Amino acid sequence: MTVGFIGLGQMGAPMAGHLAGRGLAVYDARPEAMAPLVKAGARAARSVADVAAHADLVSIMVRDDDQVNEVGEEVLASARPGTVLAVHSTIRAKTAEDLAARARRYEIEVVDAPVSGGFMGASAGTLAVMVGGTDEAFERCREPFGAWAELVLHMGPVGAGTRTKLARNMLHFISFTAAAEAQRLAEASGVSLRKLGRVVRHTDAITGGAGSIMLRPTTAPLEPGDDLYDILCHTRDLGEKDLSLALELADELGVDVPLARIARERFGPGLGLGPGDSHE
Numbered sequence: 001m002t003v004g005f006i007g008l009g010q011m012g013a014p015m016a017g018h019l020a021g022r023g024l025a026v027y028d029a030r031p032e033a034m035a036p037l038v039k040a041g042a043r044a045a046r047s048v049a050d051v052a053a054h055a056d057l058v059s060i061m062v063r064d065d066d067q068v069n070e071v072g073e074e075v076l077a078s079a080r081p082g083t084v085l086a087v088h089s090t091i092r093a094k095t096a097e098d099l100a101a102r103a104r105r106y107e108i109e110v111v112d113a114p115v116s117g118g119f120m121g122a123s124a125g126t127l128a129v130m131v132g133g134t135d136e137a138f139e140r141c142r143e144p145f146g147a148w149a150e151l152v153l154h155m156g157p158v159g160a161g162t163r164t165k166l167a168r169n170m171l172h173f174i175s176f177t178a179a180a181e182a183q184r185l186a187e188a189s190g191v192s193l194r195k196l197g198r199v200v201r202h203t204d205a206i207t208g209g210a211g212s213i214m215l216r217p218t219t220a221p222l223e224p225g226d227d228l229y230d231i232l233c234h235t236r237d238l239g240e241k242d243l244s245l246a247l248e249l250a251d252e253l254g255v256d257v258p259l260a261r262i263a264r265e266r267f268g269p270g271l272g273l274g275p276g277d278s279h280e
Contacts, residue, residue, distance in 0.1 A: 001055075002057070004058045005058075006028070006059070011088070012088070013033060015115070016059075017040060019144065025045045027048055056084065064091065069095065079108055086111050086112075087114075089114065091162060093163050100158040111132060113141065114130055129152050132159050175210065185255050247261065247264060
């Protein structure tokens with residue numbers, strides 16, 4: 001496939017860079033953003049329309065829903081029937097669905113394909129991409145997406161990729177808030193925050209962090225005969241104990257830790273279990 005890439009910011013530029021030697025056309029409103037990719041072998045397009053008119057797959061990585069709609073309409077006006085338009089921006093699922101509905105009139109396929117892994121993953125070519133679209137469109141995108149993504153997953157119809165990304169990012173940013181809470185407790189205890197950070201990064205790399213418990217196909221209550229039942233019961237009991245100890249320390253030091261209190265209350269149910277024996 002011939003590929004075009006529109007939007008060469010912090011994420012878009014390194015993603016496009018992995019395609020630069022493969023007949024890639026690029027466009028950004030800032031000429032200086034295109035220059036490194038042109039040096040690497042890409043063609044600098046004159047406009048969004050120039051990209052769309054010559055590409056089988058047009059990837060866009062712009063800021064928000066308004067820009068996706070603006071650029072998307074320009075692509076639809078110039079692309080050939082059979083083109084796939086891939087939206088990598090994190091937007092509302094309805095924005096992708098509405099764009100896909102408009103695109104069908106032009107015989108153009110839209111996939112919403114947001115990514116996870118940050119600038120580091122984009123630079124290394126190890127991103128995860130969550131794709132919403134038809135089976136046919138996904139198959140056409142799989143190989144070019146694989147140039148910059150290590151994990152390429154078809155999540156379902158248009159909109160499913162974005163819904164996956166929003167759930168993933170909800171976990172991400174809630175965990176940042178929890179990290180701030182943990183740091184307040186550590187700081188009040190006289191613990192080095194830099195060393196705490198080193199411990200967290202080291203052990204999450206070993207255990208997988210929150211993703212290590214995301215193993216079930218449902219959030220329904222777990223049946224005792226389930227293979228994961230005993231494992232998650234152990235996880236619940238350990239978690240409730242350690243959260244209780246952390247709450248005791250927070251009370252002693254007068255540190256407000258509301259997320260920890262919510263976690264203590266909801267930990268067992270969140271695993272698909274009831275509260276453990278230690279739950280008060």
